[in-house]
Amino acid sequence: MVLSKFANKSFYTRLTSGIVLVALMLATIIPGGNILFVANLIISLVGVYELYKVLGLEKRLPGITGYAALILYYIFIYIGTTEYMMTLMVIFLILLLAQYVFLFPEYKTEDISNAIMCMLYAGVMLSFLYQVREGNNGAYTVWLIFLCSWGSDTCAYLAGVAFGKHKMAPVLSPKKSIEGAVGGVIGAALLGAGYAAIFADRIELSMNPVIVFAIICAVGALISMVGDLAASAIKRNHEIKDYGTIIPGHGGIMDRFDSVIYVAPIIWILLQMF
Secondary structure, eight states: OHHHHHOSHHHHHHHHHHHHHHHHHHHHHTTOHHHHHHHHHHHHHHHHHHHHHHTTOTTSHHHHHHHHHHHHHHHHHHHTOGGGHHHHHHHHHHHHHHHHHHTTTSSOHHHHHHHHHHIIIIIITTTHHHHHHTSTTHHHHTHHHHIIIIIHHHHHHHHHHHHOOSEEETTTEEEEEHHHHHHHHHHHHHHHHHHHHHHGGGOOOSSOHHHHHHHHHHHHHHHHHHHHHHHHHHHHHHTOSOSOSSBTTTBSHHHHSHHHHHHHHHHHHHHHHO
16 A cells, blocks of 8 residues: 555656766766866756746846856866956956946846846856865765755655654645754764764864764755755745756756755855864
8 A cells, every 4th residue: 555655757857866866976976177167057957947947047248248258267277266256246247237238127136136137146156066066075074064954854854754753844745844854964964973973083183073074064954955945945936846857757956956956065164164
């Protein structure tokens, strides 16, 4: 009876897509370098495109400007000229405002704001996946991003099913509970501690990696929930079910990587602290 509940086309499509997605992750993240850089750039561009499409900017000039700015941003990361990032963002804003002025009234103020937000949200924030991988201990610390996002999500689901009674965000996500959120944070911390214990002799940190990874995963789990709900809020505002269909059974890049996008820069920041 239990198996028959899940034995349908939708389940198998989702399962197959999940397996393929994990395989692609391993094939790009483990070697890192140029392979991950290109994969990360493509995923970021698709994510920005999905957001622009929701907001009606995917083929309009502000959106095209956003794609170009994101590509330049990645080039700066690749060649190590991060000191020009702020200059790039200022030029990006200047170009958008010029379009707003000289093509007035074709674009609204919200079009300009949305062009910036989407580029930063799905583009810049997700780039920290590559940056964490290429940093110190990157071959090991990069997996904290997924322990915090996908790992905590699984723990939160199990805790919510077992103990969930109090709704965390009843309007945005009625199925999420406070108990599930607590379970997600605790589960992520335990996953981080266990992961660090396995690879402790290969990780160079100024503190005990078991303690550090547990703290990072707990904080990251909290942040990942915000990322998940933020992506859901945008969908609710614009009355769409999924951001895309590029991942069969899961939706778009923004549907599958919503929490990863939020967690990646936080993991990078926390690692710099330790």
